[in-house]
Amino acid sequence: MTEPFRIAxxxxxxxxxGVVKIVQKHGDLIAARAGRRIEITAVSxxxxxxxxxVDLSAYDWEDDAAAMAAxxxxxxxxxxxxxxxxxxxxxxxxxxxxxxxxxTANKALIAHxxxxxxxxxxxNGAALRFEAAVAGGIPILKALGEGLAANRVNRVYxxxxxxxxxxxxxxxxxxxxxxxxxxxxxxxxxAEADPSFDVGGIDAAHKLAILAALAFGMEVDFASVAxxxxxxxxxxxxEFAADLGYRIKLLGVADFDGEGxxxxxxxxxxxxxxxxxxxxxxxxxxxxxxxxxxxxxxxxPGAGEGPTASAIMADVIDIARGARTPAFGVPTxxxxxxxxxTEGAHPAEYYLRFxxxxxxxxxxxxxxxxxxxxxxxxxxxxxxxxxxxxPVLIVTHDAGRxxxxxxxxxxxxxxxxxxxxxxxxxxxx
Amino acid sequence: MTEPFRIAxxxxxxxxxGVVKIVQKHGDLIAARAGRRIEITAVSxxxxxxxxxVDLSAYDWEDDAAAMAAxxxxxxxxxxxxxxxxxxxxxxxxxxxxxxxxxTANKALIAHxxxxxxxxxxxNGAALRFEAAVAGGIPILKALGEGLAANRVNRVYxxxxxxxxxxxxxxxxxxxxxxxxxxxxxxxxxAEADPSFDVGGIDAAHKLAILAALAFGMEVDFASVAxxxxxxxxxxxxEFAADLGYRIKLLGVADFDGEGxxxxxxxxxxxxxxxxxxxxxxxxxxxxxxxxxxxxxxxxPGAGEGPTASAIMADVIDIARGARTPAFGVPTxxxxxxxxxTEGAHPAEYYLRFxxxxxxxxxxxxxxxxxxxxxxxxxxxxxxxxxxxxPVLIVTHDAGRxxxxxxxxxxxxxxxxxxxxxxxxxxxx
Numbered sequence: 001m002t003e004p005f006r007i008a009x010x011x012x013x014x015x016x017x018g019v020v021k022i023v024q025k026h027g028d029l030i031a032a033r034a035g036r037r038i039e040i041t042a043v044s045x046x047x048x049x050x051x052x053x054v055d056l057s058a059y060d061w062e063d064d065a066a067a068m069a070a071x072x073x074x075x076x077x078x079x080x081x082x083x084x085x086x087x088x089x090x091x092x093x094x095x096x097x098x099x100x101x102x103x104t105a106n107k108a109l110i111a112h113x114x115x116x117x118x119x120x121x122x123x124n125g126a127a128l129r130f131e132a133a134v135a136g137g138i139p140i141l142k143a144l145g146e147g148l149a150a151n152r153v154n155r156v157y158x159x160x161x162x163x164x165x166x167x168x169x170x171x172x173x174x175x176x177x178x179x180x181x182x183x184x185x186x187x188x189x190x191a192e193a194d195p196s197f198d199v200g201g202i203d204a205a206h207k208l209a210i211l212a213a214l215a216f217g218m219e220v221d222f223a224s225v226a227x228x229x230x231x232x233x234x235x236x237x238x239e240f241a242a243d244l245g246y247r248i249k250l251l252g253v254a255d256f257d258g259e260g261x262x263x264x265x266x267x268x269x270x271x272x273x274x275x276x277x278x279x280x281x282x283x284x285x286x287x288x289x290x291x292x293x294x295x296x297x298x299x300x301p302g303a304g305e306g307p308t309a310s311a312i313m314a315d316v317i318d319i320a321r322g323a324r325t326p327a328f329g330v331p332t333x334x335x336x337x338x339x340x341x342t343e344g345a346h347p348a349e350y351y352l353r354f355x356x357x358x359x360x361x362x363x364x365x366x367x368x369x370x371x372x373x374x375x376x377x378x379x380x381x382x383x384x385x386x387x388x389x390x391p392v393l394i395v396t397h398d399a400g401r402x403x404x405x406x407x408x409x410x411x412x413x414x415x416x417x418x419x420x421x422x423x424x425x426x427x428x429x
Numbered sequence: 430m431t432e433p434f435r436i437a438x439x440x441x442x443x444x445x446x447g448v449v450k451i452v453q454k455h456g457d458l459i460a461a462r463a464g465r466r467i468e469i470t471a472v473s474x475x476x477x478x479x480x481x482x483v484d485l486s487a488y489d490w491e492d493d494a495a496a497m498a499a500x501x502x503x504x505x506x507x508x509x510x511x512x513x514x515x516x517x518x519x520x521x522x523x524x525x526x527x528x529x530x531x532x533t534a535n536k537a538l539i540a541h542x543x544x545x546x547x548x549x550x551x552x553n554g555a556a557l558r559f560e561a562a563v564a565g566g567i568p569i570l571k572a573l574g575e576g577l578a579a580n581r582v583n584r585v586y587x588x589x590x591x592x593x594x595x596x597x598x599x600x601x602x603x604x605x606x607x608x609x610x611x612x613x614x615x616x617x618x619x620a621e622a623d624p625s626f627d628v629g630g631i632d633a634a635h636k637l638a639i640l641a642a643l644a645f646g647m648e649v650d651f652a653s654v655a656x657x658x659x660x661x662x663x664x665x666x667x668e669f670a671a672d673l674g675y676r677i678k679l680l681g682v683a684d685f686d687g688e689g690x691x692x693x694x695x696x697x698x699x700x701x702x703x704x705x706x707x708x709x710x711x712x713x714x715x716x717x718x719x720x721x722x723x724x725x726x727x728x729x730p731g732a733g734e735g736p737t738a739s740a741i742m743a744d745v746i747d748i749a750r751g752a753r754t755p756a757f758g759v760p761t762x763x764x765x766x767x768x769x770x771t772e773g774a775h776p777a778e779y780y781l782r783f784x785x786x787x788x789x790x791x792x793x794x795x796x797x798x799x800x801x802x803x804x805x806x807x808x809x810x811x812x813x814x815x816x817x818x819x820p821v822l823i824v825t826h827d828a829g830r831x832x833x834x835x836x837x838x839x840x841x842x843x844x845x846x847x848x849x850x851x852x853x854x855x856x857x858x
Binding site: 022029030033035131143145147148149150151290292293294296297298299300301304307309310311313317321323329330331334 | 720742
C-alpha cells in the first residue's frame with residue numbers, strides 16, 4: 001500500500017472533534033477506500049486543555065494553525081476554525097502557498113475569498129475542497145462539479161439553512177410566534193446566541209454563492225446575492241399559506257438564463273406537497289436543473305458533527321486517492337464573470353396579503369391598483385373581520401417584482417388599507 | 430491543454446445517440462471541466478444506415494464493437510449495446526483486457542459480471558465505471574463510492590424502476606387495473622413490449638445488487654436478491670393503502686446489520702407523505718443511511734436519453750480528469766463476501782387483507798391464528814359487504830415474515846376465508 005496520507009486538523013470544536021472520531025473509528029474502512037491509510041499528524045485549537053471527548057494524545061499539538069499548515073509532514077490541512085478572515089484564512093493561505101492540500105467547512109471564507117484561494121491552490125498544484133461548506137452531509141458540490149459535469153446547469157436552488165427551516169416548520173406545527181420558536185431553537189442548540197447570520201439569510205447566501213459558482217462555472221459573487229431573512233415572516237402568513245396549499249421556506253435560488261445570473265435568498269412559498277415543501281426541521285435540500293439530466297434533488301442533514309465530518313472526510317479521501325478536480329470544477333482563472341440580475345428579471349406568481357376596511361368599493365380600489373401595473377389576479381380570498389378590517393389574500397399570475405412593489409406602494413397609501421401590504425414570491429419548483 | 434481524450438461509442442440506440450449529442454453540444458463546456466477535449470473516434474452499431482438524428486460522419490464506423498474497443502486510438506469505450514452477455518460483454522472484456530477504460534450503462538451486465546469485469550479492470554490499470562446503470566441521471570454511485578466514502582453504510586433502498594412507479598402511481602390516480610395501465614405505458618414507450626424485466630422486478634434487482642456492492646463494499650451478489658414484481662398488486666390494495674395513509678411502491682432494499690446482508694425487491698407500503706411515498710411517475714429515488722452522515726436522499730429522472738447520457742459523460746469526464754477510483758469503491762479483490770439473509774431477519778409492520786364471511790366469531794378465528802404466531806395487531810378496519818363477504822384490513826406491529834406467512838397459511842384454510850389473504854410489508858422510511 002502507498003504511503004499514509006497525513007492530515008492536520010485546525011480547529012477542535014464540534015466538527016473538528018467529529019473529524020478525529022471518524023478517522024479513529026473508520027481507519028480500516030477509509031484506508032480500503034482511499035487506497036492508503038489516512039493519519040492525523042497534528043491538531044490545533046485555542047484551548048489545549050478542554051475535554052473534547054476524543055483522545056488527542058497521539059497527535060502533535062500546535063498553538064498556531066498557520067504554522068501547523070506548513071509542516072513538512074502534513075499533506076492536507078483540514079480547516080474547521082470558522083470565520084471569513086483571521087486564523088482560518090491565514091491557515092489556508094499558508095497551506096496552499098506551501099503546496100499543501102486543504103479541506104474546509106468554512107462557507108463564509110469560501111464565499112468571500114474562494115476566488116483568491118482557488119487561484120492560490122491552482123498556482124501551487126494543490127487541491128482545495130469544501131463539500132462540508134454547503135448543505136452539510138449532502139455531497140452536492142461533488143454532484144455539481146462531477147456528477148452533473150456534462151450539463152449546462154441553468155438553475156440551482158434549495159433550503160440551505162437548517163435553523164430557518166426548523167423555525168418555520170415549528171411555527172406552522174405549533175402555531176407559535178417567530179420569537180418564541182427562535183428562543184426555543186437557541187435552547188436546543190439549533191440557533192446561535194447571535195442568530196443573525198442564520199435568520200438574516202447570510203449563511204444561506206454564503207452557500208448559494210458557492211453553489212452558483214460551481215453550477216454555472218462563474219466567479220464567486222457573494223456581493224450580488226440579494227438577501228432577505230425570515231425575521232418578518234409572521235404566523236398569519238404561514239397559516240394563510242397552508243390554507244392555500246403552500247408552505248413558506250427560506251430559499252436560496254440561483255438562475256442563469258444564458259445572459260445573466262440572479263442570486264437571491266428570501267422567504268418563498270412552495271407547494272406543500274413538493275419535495276422542498278415537505279422538508280421538515282433541520283434537513284436541507286438542493287434542487288439542480290441541467291439541460292440533459294433534467295431535475296435532480298439532493299436531501300439530507302444540513303449540519304451537525306457527523307454529517308459535517310462525513311463531508312470533510314469525503315474530500316480528504318478524494319485527495320488521498322489522487323483526485324485534483326479544481327475547487328470550482330474548472331481552473332479558477334477560467335471562471336466566467338457573469339452579469340448579476342435582480343428578481344425583476346424573472347417573473348413569478350406572488351402571494352399578497354392586505355388588511356382592508358370592510359366596506360363597499362374597497363376591493364375595486366385594490367384590484368385597480370394591481371391592474372394599473374399589469375398585475376393580473378389568479379386567486380383571491382377574503383376572510384372574516386379581524387382587528388377592525390378584513391384580511392384579503394391574492395395570488396397573482398406571473399408578475400415582475402417591480403410591478404408588484406409599485407402596486408403595493410400605491411395600495412399602502414390608500415385610506416382603506418389598514419396595514420402594510422405583504423408580498424411573498426411563489427417559487428416554481 | 431493536455432491531449433484530447435478519445436472515446437468510442439458501442440451501440441447507437443437512444444442512449445448512444447444521446448452521448449453523441451452531448452459531446453457535440455457541450456464540447457467546450459466539457460473540455461473546461463475535464464481539463465482536455467473529449468472526442469469521439471469511432472462508433473459501432475448493428476445497422477449502419479438508420480437515421481439516428483445525429484451527424485456521425487466525422488467518426489470511423491466499426492461493424493465489430495469488440496474490435497473497436499481495442500483500437501490504438503481509443504482511450505475509453507462507452508458501451509450502450511445492452512444485454513448481460515454477447516457483444517456488450519465481449520466489447521468490455523476486449524477494452525479492459527487491452528488497458529482501455531470503459532464506461533457502461535448496462536445494469537444486467539454489471540449485476541451478472543461486474544465482479545469479473547472489475548477484477549479485469551484492476552489487473553490492467555483501467556477504469557470501469559457505470560453510473561448510468563443505476564437510477565439514470567442521479568449521481569448515486571458517485572455519492573456512495575466517494576461522497577459518503579467515510580461512512581459505514583447500513584442501509585440503501587429506493588424506487589429503482591421508473592416503469593413500475595409509473596404504473597403504480599397511474600393505477601392510484603386513475604383507478605384503473607394493472608393490465609390497463611401497463612398497456613398504456615407500453616404505448617407511451619415507458620414499458621417494453623416484453624415488460625417482464627421491469628414489472629417482474631429483475632431490472633430493479635440488477636440495480637440493487639450494484640448499489641449494495643458499493644454501499645457495503647461487498648461482492649456483487651445478484652443471485653441472493655429476493656425478487657417479487659408488481660404483477661399481483663391490485664387496485665383494491667392500492668386504494669386501501671391510500672385509505673390508511675400509505676402508498677405502494679416497488680422498492681429495492683439492502684440492509685447490512687454487520688453480520689449479513691438482506692437484498693430484496695418487492696412491493697412495499699410507505700407513508701404517503703414520505704419522500705419515497707410522494708414520488709410520482711418515472712422518477713427514481715435512492716435513500717442511503719450512513720453512520721456519520723445519517724439519512725440522505727437522491728431523487729431524479731431514472732431513465733431516458735438525456736439523463737442516461739449525462740451520467741455516462743460524468744464517468745467519462747472523471748476518467749479524462751485522471752480519476753481512477755475502483756469500480757466498486759475498493760479494489761475488486763478486496764470486496765467482502767457477506768452472507769445473505771432473508772426477509773425473516775428483519776421484522777416489520779405488515780398490511781394484511783382478508784376477505785371474510787360476515788358472521789359472528791369470524792374475526793376471533795383470524796386474530797387467534799395471528800396471535801398463535803405472536804403477530805400482534807396495531808390497527809384494524811372492516812369495510813362493508815362486497816362480493817358476499819367483508820374486506821378486513823389489519824396493520825400488524827413488527828413481525829417476522831415467517832410468522833406472517835405461517836399465520837396466513839392457517840387463515841387461508843379456514844372456512845370463513847373467502848379469498849387468498851394478501852400481505853404487503855410496510856417499509857420503514
